[in-house]
Amino acid sequence: MTERPRFFDDLAGVAGGALSALAGLREEAESMVQAAIDDGIRRLDLVRRSELEAVQELAANARAGQEAAESRLAALETRLADLEARLAGGDMTQAPD
The missing domain is CATH 1.20.5 (Single alpha-helices involved in coiled-coils or other helix-helix interfaces)
Incomplete structure (x- = not known):
């Protein structure tokens, strides 16, 4: 068997x-x-995580660019105000810094 x-x-x-x-x-x-x-x-x-991370990186870069532009704009506005004050006071002998 x-x-x-x-x-x-x-x-x-x-x-x-x-x-x-x-x-x-x-x-x-x-x-x-x-x-x-x-x-x-x-x-x-x-959305998938990779897509979200890519968009977050783009947003961070855009935010940094916006902050830099705002800083430059503030500096230009200050220079413009100084020039306008000198022009109004008649003092245009020295160029602003």
Whole structure:
């Protein structure tokens, strides 16, 4: 009785086929869930982290540029006020710094 009965061989084959089918179903279920998540993200109008970080960097650069421009504008306004004061007082002998 060294041979297994054919019934057990058939049973093992059926079990192996069932496990293969379950693995395929699992992969298909995972892809369906991922597709549903991606669809939900699109409908909620969410963005990915990399896109958010890129926009944050652009905003930081724009903010720094705006602050530099505001500083330059303030300096120019000060120079203009000095020139207008000198012009109003009649003192145009020395150029402003």
